[in-house]
Amino acid sequence: MLDLSIRPAVTALEREQAFDIRRTVLCGELHLGREAARDPFDESALILVGWLGEKPVATGRLVERAPWWVVEHLAVLGPWRRQGIGRALLAAFRAEAEAKALPRLLAVGPSASLPFLQAGGFRLENEDDGVVLTAFYRVLRA
Numbered sequence: 001m002l003d004l005s006i007r008p009a010v011t012a013l014e015r016e017q018a019f020d021i022r023r024t025v026l027c028g029e030l031h032l033g034r035e036a037a038r039d040p041f042d043e044s045a046l047i048l049v050g051w052l053g054e055k056p057v058a059t060g061r062l063v064e065r066a067p068w069w070v071v072e073h074l075a076v077l078g079p080w081r082r083q084g085i086g087r088a089l090l091a092a093f094r095a096e097a098e099a100k101a102l103p104r105l106l107a108v109g110p111s112a113s114l115p116f117l118q119a120g121g122f123r124l125e126n127e128d129d130g131v132v133l134t135a136f137y138r139v140l141r142a
Contacts, residue, residue, distance in 0.1 A: 002052060002083060006092045009047040009059070018047050018059040025075035030110050036073060041065075048092055050076070050085050058085045062093050068106040069097055074113070090120045 009015045019038050026036035041063045050058030060074035071093045076086045090107075097105045107122050114124065 002085070004085060004088060005051045006048055006058075006088055007051070009049045014049060014056075015042070015047060017056040018049050018061075021049075021056060021059045021075050021077060022073050024077060026073060026110075029078070030112070032110065046096060048089060050089050052080065052085075058089050060089050060093060062096055065106075068104055069100075069102045070106045070108055072108040074107075074109060086116060087120065090117075094120075 009018045019042075023037040026032045027034065030036075042061065045061040045063035047059065047061045049056050057080040058074075058076040061072060063070050063072065071090065074086060074089060076089075094105065107117050107120075109117060118124070
C-alpha cells in the first residue's frame with residue numbers, strides 16, 4: 001500500500017515542486033508549451049500535490065474560468081503511474097468542487113488523458129486538435 005497524501009501546495013517550495021512535475025511530464029514528455037508548466041492562473045488556483053512519503057510525485061490544479069471550474073495540468077511522474085495516484089488526485093479535486101458547491105467541473109488535458117478522465121466520470125464535450133487539448137465535463141450539482 002502506498003504512503004500517499006494529497007495536500008495543497010502552500011509554500012513557495014511546494015509550488016515550485018508542483019511546477020517541476022508539470023515541466024517534466026507536460027512539457028518534457030507530452031511536449032506541451034511552456035504555459036503548461038506555469039501561467040498567471042497559478043496565482044489564484046488551488047494546486048494540489050501528491051506525496052509518497054516526503055517525495056512529490058503528482059500535481060494538478062483547480063482554477064476558476066467563469067462560468068466553469070477547471071481541473072487541469074494533472075501530471076504523475078512516470079515511475080508512479082498506474083498506482084491510483086492520478087485517481088486519488090482527481091477525487092481530491094472533485095471533493096473540493098463539491099465542498100464549494102460548484103455547479104460544473106470541467107477537466108482539460110491532452111487527448112491521451114481521455115480514458116483516464118472518462119474513468120473518472122467525465123464525458124467528452126469537444127476536442128480541439130489545434131492545441132491538442134480535449135475538454136470533458138461532469139455536472140456536480142443541478
